[in-house]
Amino acid sequence: MFRPLTRTQLTVDIAVPAGIVVVFIWPALLLASGMPAEPLALIGFGIALVFRRLAPGLALGITWAVAILEMLARIPSPGPSNLLILGVLFATAAHGTRLVRWMGFASSFLGAFCVAFYIQIVPMLSNGMPGLGDAARYLLVGGFLFGAALAGFLLSWTAGLLMTIGLRARVSRAQAAAASYEVIAEQERTRIARDMHDVVAHSLAVVIAQADGARYLRKTDPEAVDEALTTIASTSREALADVRVLLAQLRHKQGDAPQPAIADLERLYEQMRASGLAIEVGGSGVALPFPTPTQLAIYRIVQESMTNALRHGDPAEAVQLRFDWAPGGLHLSIASALRPNAAPNAHPGHGLAGMTERANLVGGTLSAGAEGARFVVRAWLPAEAGTPAGAVAFDAGARATTPNPDAPFPAPTPADERHPAP
Numbered sequence: 001m002f003r004p005l006t007r008t009q010l011t012v013d014i015a016v017p018a019g020i021v022v023v024f025i026w027p028a029l030l031l032a033s034g035m036p037a038e039p040l041a042l043i044g045f046g047i048a049l050v051f052r053r054l055a056p057g058l059a060l061g062i063t064w065a066v067a068i069l070e071m072l073a074r075i076p077s078p079g080p081s082n083l084l085i086l087g088v089l090f091a092t093a094a095h096g097t098r099l100v101r102w103m104g105f106a107s108s109f110l111g112a113f114c115v116a117f118y119i120q121i122v123p124m125l126s127n128g129m130p131g132l133g134d135a136a137r138y139l140l141v142g143g144f145l146f147g148a149a150l151a152g153f154l155l156s157w158t159a160g161l162l163m164t165i166g167l168r169a170r171v172s173r174a175q176a177a178a179a180s181y182e183v184i185a186e187q188e189r190t191r192i193a194r195d196m197h198d199v200v201a202h203s204l205a206v207v208i209a210q211a212d213g214a215r216y217l218r219k220t221d222p223e224a225v226d227e228a229l230t231t232i233a234s235t236s237r238e239a240l241a242d243v244r245v246l247l248a249q250l251r252h253k254q255g256d257a258p259q260p261a262i263a264d265l266e267r268l269y270e271q272m273r274a275s276g277l278a279i280e281v282g283g284s285g286v287a288l289p290f291p292t293p294t295q296l297a298i299y300r301i302v303q304e305s306m307t308n309a310l311r312h313g314d315p316a317e318a319v320q321l322r323f324d325w326a327p328g329g330l331h332l333s334i335a336s337a338l339r340p341n342a343a344p345n346a347h348p349g350h351g352l353a354g355m356t357e358r359a360n361l362v363g364g365t366l367s368a369g370a371e372g373a374r375f376v377v378r379a380w381l382p383a384e385a386g387t388p389a390g391a392v393a394f395d396a397g398a399r400a401t402t403p404n405p406d407a408p409f410p411a412p413t414p415a416d417e418r419h420p421a422p
Contacts, residue, residue, distance in 0.1 A: 002055050003095065009053065017049040017084075024080050037073035041066055042081035049084050052091035057100040060107060063088045067111070071118050085111065086156040093160030101161070108153035116146035195300075203239035205307045207232050209275040231274045260303075261295040262287075268303055277310050278318035285325030288383045297358040298381055301366070302334060304351045305377045309336035313375065329364070329382035335374045355379075 005013070024042055044066030051059040063085055070082075092104025120142035124135070214228035260268075269279050290298070302321065309319045317337030324331040352368050359366035359379050366379040 003053060005054055013053055014050055017046040020049070020084065021046040037070065037075050038079050038081065041070045041075070041079070042084075044069070045081045045084035045088075049087050052088055053095050056088075056091045056096035057103070059088050060092055060096075060100065060104060064107070067114070071114070086152065089153055089156045090160040093157045094163045095160075104157055104160075105154075108150060108157050111153055112146050112150035115149040116142040119145055200239065203235050205310050206235045206271060206275045209277075209310055210235075213276060227274075231271070235271065259292065259296045260299045261292065262290065262298055264299060265302060268299070268306070272306050272310065275310060276315060277306060278315075279306070279321065280318045281321045281323075283321075283323030283325065285323075287323075287325055288330070290330075290381070290383060291362075294362045294364075294381050294383075297362050297364070298330070298332065300358055301332065301355045301377065301379055304355050305334035305336070308351060308375075309334075312339065313337055314339045328384075329380060332377075332379045332381060334377045335371075338370060338373055338375055 021042055025039055045063065048059045048062035048066065051062065067082075067085070089104050089108060092100050092107075096104060120138050124138040210228040210232045214225045214232075217224045217228075269281070273279055306319055313319070314337035319334065319336045322331075322333040324333070355368070355377065356366045359381065362381060363384075364379060364381040366377065368377040369375070
């Protein structure tokens with residue numbers, strides 16, 4: 001029944017009505033002419049105003065009780081104390097429950113009728129049956145009083161309703177902003193987690209491959225062990241630097257750190273070849289400029305595909321990369337040989353999902369799966385957002401062809417080698 005209020009709010013709600021009563025009590029006593037009804041009405045309306053925020057329904061009930069007693073006391077006309085009713089009606093709309101709010105709305109009409117009836121109709125009936133002209137005059141003035149009182153009551157009630165609507169709208173905007181911030185933060189955490197996965201998975205795959213090779217070659221080729229340890233050290237340092245950048249992004253709101261791009265693929269090839277992975281790169285068409293997010297997606301897709309080939313593929317077969325440039329984007333294909341008699345992975349990791357998400361975020365598509373004895377990753381990366389997949393690609397001789405994503409991965413030809421990947 002009682003709404004929770006702060007100490008400051010309670011103090012204000014008591015002090016303001018008390019001050020109003022103190023200011024108007026002496027004029028009310030002078031006008032009372034020995035009748036205490038007007039001062040008592042002022043005190044009663046002041047008490048109702050004290051409860052306007054603490055219990056709007058109780059304040060409305062006290063107001064009606066005082067108004068009825070005031071009419072029964074036959075005060076000649078409403079005094080200044082009746083203006084406090086406006087504050088109670090305001091509070092019913094601003095702080096009341098749904099029931100109290102609509103009771104305040106109904107009270108505006110009933111109160112306006114009581115004002116007109118008490119001021120005009122009661123005196124008319126007290127003086128006996130008036131003539132037709134006097135009755136018309138009384139009713140006309142009564143209608144005017146009803147309209148004026150109703151306008152004042154509804155204006156106060158509507159002001160309270162607008163205030164509560166404004167407060168709710170402000171709360172809704174704050175909640176929407178908080179939800180939007182949470183979505184943005186979650187997207188950023190997902191991006192950082194995806195980058196962390198790519199960095200750690202790739203680096204550990206290289207380190208494990210080098211460590212295994214060094215262990216087998218320790219007795220027969222000591223120099224190869226030194227090369228393997230050098231590769232392990234450089235890969236670990238690069239991974240540590242990338243992880244520090246990602247952790248710094250988690251701790252601080254900074255701008256995007258430098259991200260790998262298409263130009264860094266050659267260094268990635270060298271690193272993977274040093275780990276024992278054979279790589280053959282081919283392609284067709286003329287390279288296009290790509291925005292930074294798309295270049296990062298291309299790099300991560302290639303990195304993840306070669307890391308999976310190093311961990312799960314047949315090291316005796318080379319990984320084949322094709323960069324087929326079309327007018328609207330890039331058809332990227334990475335094929336690696338499956339290990340003989342390898343059982344299918346019933347629980348794929350986050351790598352394929354991450355690659356698919358990276359392609360989708362830049363407006364592209366990605367598919368991956370076994371095709372015969374090879375595992376093939378095919379991706380379409382548009383040069384601009386919204387470029388549809390399936391655009392026309394051009395080979396080295398400028399002959400237009402439509403790429404078929406379901407066709408088997410072609411073996412590299414000497415012509416392909418004339419178009420190295422960027």
